[in-house]
Every structure is written in structure tokens, then in C-alpha cells.
Amino acid sequence: MSRQEVVKSNSHMVQKEMITRNYDRITGGTAKVSSTFVPGNLNELLMCFDIANNLPEINAIQNAMRKKSGEMIAEAERSGHSEDVCTYVKADIGMMAKGNIAPNGKPFPDPDVLLLSYTGCFTFMKWFELLREQYKCPTVMLHVPYAADGLPTKNMRDYIVKQLKEDVIPVLEKVSGVKFDIDRLREYLRKSAIAENDLVWMLESSKRRPSPVDCYFGGVYYMGPIFTAFRGTDECIEYYRLLRAEIEERIAKGLCAQSPDGDMPEENYRLVVEGPPNWTSFRDFWRMFSEAGAVVVASSYTKVGGVYDYDGFRHDPGHPLESLADYCLGVYTNRNLPTRVDMLARNLVEYEADGLLINSIKSCNSFSAGQLVMMREIEKITGKPGAFIETDLVDPRYFSAANVKNRLESYFQMIDQKRRAGGSAAAAGA
Amino acid sequence: MSPRPVGEIVAACEEIFEDLSFAKAREWKAAVPGRKVIGYMPVYVPREIVHAAGMLPLGILGGGADMEVIHGDAFYQSYICRIPRSTIEMAINGKLDFVDGMMFPSICDVIRNLSGIWKLLFKEKYVRYFDAPQNFREEVGGVFYANEMRELRDGLAKLGGREVTDDDIRRSIAVYNENRRWVNRVYDFRADFPWKAPSAEVYLLMRAGMVLPPEEHTLLMREYLAAAEAANRAMRDNCRVVLTGTFCEQPPLNLIKSLEMSGCYIVDDDLMLVSRWLLEDVPTEGDPIGNLSRAFLLHSAETAAKYEPDIARKGSYLIDSVRKRKADGVIFAAPSFCDPALLDKPMIISRIEPLGIPYIHIQYAENSSQMQPIREQSGTFADTIKLWSAS
Numbered sequence: 001m002s003r004q005e006v007v008k009s010n011s012h013m014v015q016k017e018m019i020t021r022n023y024d025r026i027t028g029g030t031a032k033v034s035s036t037f038v039p040g041n042l043n044e045l046l047m048c049f050d051i052a053n054n055l056p057e058i059n060a061i062q063n064a065m066r067k068k069s070g071e072m073i074a075e076a077e078r079s080g081h082s083e084d085v086c087t088y089v090k091a092d093i094g095m096m097a098k099g100n101i102a103p104n105g106k107p108f109p110d111p112d113v114l115l116l117s118y119t120g121c122f123t124f125m126k127w128f129e130l131l132r133e134q135y136k137c138p139t140v141m142l143h144v145p146y147a148a149d150g151l152p153t154k155n156m157r158d159y160i161v162k163q164l165k166e167d168v169i170p171v172l173e174k175v176s177g178v179k180f181d182i183d184r185l186r187e188y189l190r191k192s193a194i195a196e197n198d199l200v201w202m203l204e205s206s207k208r209r210p211s212p213v214d215c216y217f218g219g220v221y222y223m224g225p226i227f228t229a230f231r232g233t234d235e236c237i238e239y240y241r242l243l244r245a246e247i248e249e250r251i252a253k254g255l256c257a258q259s260p261d262g263d264m265p266e267e268n269y270r271l272v273v274e275g276p277p278n279w280t281s282f283r284d285f286w287r288m289f290s291e292a293g294a295v296v297v298a299s300s301y302t303k304v305g306g307v308y309d310y311d312g313f314r315h316d317p318g319h320p321l322e323s324l325a326d327y328c329l330g331v332y333t334n335r336n337l338p339t340r341v342d343m344l345a346r347n348l349v350e351y352e353a354d355g356l357l358i359n360s361i362k363s364c365n366s367f368s369a370g371q372l373v374m375m376r377e378i379e380k381i382t383g384k385p386g387a388f389i390e391t392d393l394v395d396p397r398y399f400s401a402a403n404v405k406n407r408l409e410s411y412f413q414m415i416d417q418k419r420r421a422g423g424s425a426a427a428a429g430a
Numbered sequence: 431m432s433p434r435p436v437g438e439i440v441a442a443c444e445e446i447f448e449d450l451s452f453a454k455a456r457e458w459k460a461a462v463p464g465r466k467v468i469g470y471m472p473v474y475v476p477r478e479i480v481h482a483a484g485m486l487p488l489g490i491l492g493g494g495a496d497m498e499v500i501h502g503d504a505f506y507q508s509y510i511c512r513i514p515r516s517t518i519e520m521a522i523n524g525k526l527d528f529v530d531g532m533m534f535p536s537i538c539d540v541i542r543n544l545s546g547i548w549k550l551l552f553k554e555k556y557v558r559y560f561d562a563p564q565n566f567r568e569e570v571g572g573v574f575y576a577n578e579m580r581e582l583r584d585g586l587a588k589l590g591g592r593e594v595t596d597d598d599i600r601r602s603i604a605v606y607n608e609n610r611r612w613v614n615r616v617y618d619f620r621a622d623f624p625w626k627a628p629s630a631e632v633y634l635l636m637r638a639g640m641v642l643p644p645e646e647h648t649l650l651m652r653e654y655l656a657a658a659e660a661a662n663r664a665m666r667d668n669c670r671v672v673l674t675g676t677f678c679e680q681p682p683l684n685l686i687k688s689l690e691m692s693g694c695y696i697v698d699d700d701l702m703l704v705s706r707w708l709l710e711d712v713p714t715e716g717d718p719i720g721n722l723s724r725a726f727l728l729h730s731a732e733t734a735a736k737y738e739p740d741i742a743r744k745g746s747y748l749i750d751s752v753r754k755r756k757a758d759g760v761i762f763a764a765p766s767f768c769d770p771a772l773l774d775k776p777m778i779i780s781r782i783e784p785l786g787i788p789y790i791h792i793q794y795a796e797n798s799s800q801m802q803p804i805r806e807q808s809g810t811f812a813d814t815i816k817l818w819s820a821s
Contacts, residue, residue, distance in 0.1 A: 079776070080775070080776045080779065081772075081773075081776060082764075082772040082773075082775075082793075084509075084766055084767045084768070084769075084772055084793075085769050085772045085773050086769060086773075089773065116737075121539060122536070122537075122538045122539045122542065122769070122770070123538075123539065123769045123770075123773065125564065125737055126734070126769065126770060126773035126774060127773070129737070129738065129744070129773075129774075129777060130773065130776070130777065132741055133741070133744075133777055133780065136741065139741075141564055141565060141737055141739065143563060143564035143565050143571070143737075145561040145574070146536065146542055146559060146561055148534075148542070148545055148546070148558075148559030148561070149559075153581075155574060155577040155578065155581070156574075158573075158574070159563070159565075159570070159571075159573070159574035162569075162570050162573070162574075163565055163570055166567070166569075166570055167565065167567075167570065336545070336546040336549065336559075337543060337546025337547060337549065337550055338546060338549050338550055340546075341550065360507055362507075362509045363509075365510065365538065365539035365540050365543070365767075365769065366539040366542075366543075368507060368509075368510065369506065369510055369514065369539060369540040369542075369543040369544070370543035370544070370546055370547050371507075372504065372505055372506065372507070373505055373547050373550055373551070374550075377550055390507065
């Protein structure tokens, strides 16, 4: 098999078809379109108004994986944007300047509404102000306060619910011409919760040895439907059922996680990873792990859209608006650093990982600022070694394959040494 | 006692500015047993509540140009701005050991996460991330904000061991109203007579206000204005500029001096925004927290850290400032890696460009030392403006 050829599972193919269908809907000219963000998105609410969900971060990722983001970022910088700022934003601005072509080859329509629901990232606010300059369409703000003390407060929840009732819903009604029906929302939320149960089962399946899934590189695919335009749909439920059946089959066969080149022959290292992946060299990056037999058993990135496993959150049809508020508040990067430390430390222990790897992203302060302290705290709590690499989201200038590989190899050696010294009992027992 | 000359007042302010051990604030705390000091970072926190709790609000604005950052660099990657690393450095070196609590306003993701680092490193300290609403409707954002202020009040009351009453807050509102009036008078005076109130001096005067109790700072500003008015200083042939984007990590003092030396009078700026955040007096009658909330929602500064719901009003603060201060141009100055300022800039430029307002952009860090390129850039800018004006 060629190294360029990627092994795709059935669920992978199904998801690809779902995403293509969503892009066709967005570019089809029949549905109203909202641009909004992934973390804590209000997909079920948008569905209540028959509005299609377009996610600029996903477009930036798609362009990065197709090696197109570099020229888009350069275009944005030529138009006056700084080298220093978020590259998702610049990839989006550059994409607009280059004709705004969707991954299906058709031009994106101008959005009918910008739903500025920013959770866990302050930069999102500036991003949509910039898009508003271009599109001059209605822009509705849902301000989600930062859960700085670890838990959402009643004041925060009430504030979000009030914004939903008094600002967001009226604007969506006006844009769409559809009257809000709370029972319709309840039904979508009921379906969300079903899919979320299977998502959590998938995440927790990596507690097994060998892990049947990779919860970072593979996790990026597994989380696709739930964090984008499908949460609350029957097809989302079906997707996670299918994924679960596939994983159950892998478990029954005793297979290791999949890699870009097929099933990993053996599982040598079990890692927890903090931070988003690099998208411009995604497969090369993944292979650096899989060729060493390193599987990621848990990652914070699979919680970037919302956290379901840490404290058992599920969308609740009994309390629809409050449930949306809790979902927004609970997004991983909307939780304070002590909570993030606790979450990762628990992952290290419960998933019997060998260590924590942090991929620090140059253009994502929301994730990156504070990661060095987090690493030290987690090492202190768990006694397991941490390591730090630096890349970027979608700017190819900031991915140095040699440096990353070198650091990873050193890290794996460090884990080996720790094992020999008896410092990583879990791994030694593997 | 005869009034101090302006140089003496400025020298005293400079001493406060350079003292990273915060001797003045330590003295204030030591003067009465049980006193507490609450640090806050830029851009805006309701200092009135802290003051009402009998505590000293202390502005923490980074380590400045001269502080060597050793430990702080182990906390932050190279692509993160400098203010959090120098702030951590100060905390680790014990320079903030007398500070009983820290407030982190909602500016950006870096400052937000710094609040978490504080929680991890200084577990015994009071830490409050202070979220301000981005929804400016009284019954929505206003209710949220008032409740946040009540939580702050109650937290400080617990820390201080005494109730913070509405009357306490009303009195503090009056103190800060008075302080703000004098801040505005200094700014107005500088705009009218920039040769008599150089920006480096005004900056030092405002920085002193981050350390001194507001009552003392007000007296200092009164004294400075009288002395500056009396001083005989020569007017230069400088152009008049508004400096914008400097609301958080502070530029080195030398940068401000360099801009002036190169031929630019800074007639308005967004340095020390906390002192000028509220644009009108806060009423001292009625519900004080409601009054503070309404002041924030309806009469507060526009900055990159705030959402502007009305696209037509985007950048209006800068245009108003250029007009009010009769400025010839704008200098956009942002700290490196500052998402809010750097992402806001293209939008603001698109508003001032059609009006023919000249501008330049510079980038800095609080420890930038090479001023020659900045001086050349701003000098060329000033010359160009003068040439245009003459034509």
C-alpha cells in the first residue's frame, strides 16, 4: 500500500458523506446559513430555524489539510493582518479574498447571520467582528462567561438563558422566518443525548489494552458529527452506533488503534495529549506517533466542542435552554486551568497512560497560555513524565517536522528509561 | 510649604514607577493593621468596590523595560506577550508578596489563563477573574454584571472580615468620580498645551495613580496641573497624534519619550484605561452597584476588549478623539502577540482611512530597547504630516 493511501473505516466514509452533504446544503442556495463556532455551538437551536451551520474553523482545517491555508494566511497578511495573530482567522479572511470556495468546489454564500457564540476563546469575538465587516449581515452575540472558578454559577447560566431568550432566538426567528418551537428543540436535545452516550463510550473504550482507538488523531474524526452540524439528528445517532459497532469488533479481535497506514501492529506507548493537532502536516504528524507504536488514549482536543465524560454532561430535553447554557459553559477551554489540570491528571491515571504530551499551538492562546504550568502540576500529581512540542494550527511555516520528531523520539526514550527504573508501572505491566 | 516645581513632582512619580517592590503600597498597608491590597491587571475593574471594602486597588502593569525576566520565561512560550511572564516573575520574586488578592479582567485569553495560573501557584490568595458583559442591555448584561459585582463585594467582605455597605460604595464612587475628573482635566490640559504637559510626564502621573490611594492621586494631579501651568516651557513644532492599542501591556517609557522627541505630541492615548474607562460621573444616589453597572453599559470606553454591537459605531471613539483633540494623525501601537489590538486594527483603519486621517503602526514589547527604528518611523510620520499640512 502506498504511504499516501489512507485506510478508511466504514464510519469514516459515512462521516465524509455527511460533511459533503452539509457543504452541499450550505452552498446549495436554498437554506439560510449561519456562520458560528465549534466550541459550545448551538446546533440544535439553529436546526429549530432550519438554518444550515457553517463553521469557519472547520473550513480553515479543511483548507489546511489540503495544503491551501498557507497562501490564504499570506493573503490576509498582505491585507494588513499581523503575523502574530490567530491563523484560523487569517485563513478565513484569506479564503474570502481568494473567492470563498467551499471544499465542494462551490462558492460559499454570504451568511444570513453570524452567531457570535464564543466559548473558551476571546479571539472569536474579533473574528466575527472582522467577518461582519465583510458580510454586513445580522450578527447576534451570545456572550458565554469564563468558568473561572471551575464551575458555572447560577448568574452565568441565567445570563446565557436570558441572552438566548431575548437576543439570540428573536434574531434567528427574524432571519429565518420560522417561529421558535421549544418542543422541537427538546426533541433535538433528546437525540443529542443518545449520540453523546455512544461518544462517551467511544472515548472510554481507550481504557482497554490495547486501545482500540486513537483519541487524538482518530478522535478528530470521531468527534466530527457531534461537534459540527449533526448533533441532534438521527444520522448523528446512527453514526455513533456504527462507530461503536466498529470499535466493538476491533475489541473482539484484539486490534490496536488504527493509524494512517492501517492497524498499528503493537501498542508501545499510551499517551494523553493536550492541545489541538497540527493540521497542515496532519498525517506526517500522526505517523510520528503510530510508527513508534504510540497511541493517544485521551486528549483535551476531543473536548474542545464540549465535555461529556468528565462530569457526565448530557443535553437535557427537560431543561432545554439551561442545558444549552451548561453545554456552552462546560467547553474544555472555558474551564479554568486547575480544572483542566484535574481532567488531564485523571485521564493519565484512569487510562493508564505513560505520560502527557503537550502540543502547544503558536496561534491559540486559549489553549497554550498556561500549558507549561499545567504540565508541571500534572507531573507533580501523577509522577508521569510530560513533554512539550510546538506547532501551529493551520500555518505551515510553524511546523518543523525534524524538531517535532526529534522531541518525540527523546520523549519515548524518556518513557522507556522511566519504565526501566520502574517509574511507569502501568506501562511496564503492558 | 511652597509648591513643588513640576520636575520634582514628576521625579516623585518616576520613583513610584520604577519601584517594582511597590514601597508606597506596602507603606499604606503597614500603616494600619489589617489593611489589605488587591492587585488588578489592565484594562478595567470596578476599583470602587475594592476601595469600598477598605482595600487598596493596586494596578499591576507588568515588569516594565528594565526588569530581567528569568523565571517567567519558564512559564510562557516565546510567542506569548510579555506582560504575563513579567507579572509572574514579580510574583515569584516576592515583589507581590504583600498583595492579598488579584483581579484579572476579561481582556484576552492570556490574561484569562493567567488567573488560572495564579490559582495553581498561589492557592492561599484571593483570585477573581472579573468578567464584564459583552451584552450591553441593562436587563441582560446589566443584571449579570451587577451580580458579578455583588459576588466581588461579598468575596472582598469575607476577605476583609467586614461588611461592605451600599454607603461604603457610594462614598467610593464619589472618590473615583473626583479622581476621574482630575484625570480628565490633566488629559484636557495636555491636549491644549502639550508642550507644557509632555506625555512621558502625564504617563508617570497616571502610573502613580495605579499605586497610590485615589484620594492621594487626586491631590497629586491637582499639584501637577498647577505646577505645569506655571512652568515656562517652549512649544515645539510637533504634530499632534493619538496613540492607540496600548491598553494592556505598557510600552517602555522610552518609547513614549521617543515619539515626542521625534516630533509627535501625543494628545490622547489609551494607556491606563482603567482611569478613564467610565466616561461620565457615576451617580452617588440610589443603588450604587446598579449605578456602576449602568455606567459600564452606557458610558464606558470603546476598546478592542469590548464587543461593539453597532457596526456603524466601530472606531468612532478614535475618530471622536482625533476630532476633539485636534489630532493630525494616529499611531497604532500594539504589543507583540496581542490578538485583541492587532485584530482590531484593520477594522479601525478602515474607518479612519476614508476620512484621510494619516496613521502608522508600530509594535513593541514592554522591554523593547531599540528606539531608533521607532524614532525614525514616527519622525518620518511627523515630517509627512507637516508637509501635508503645509501644502
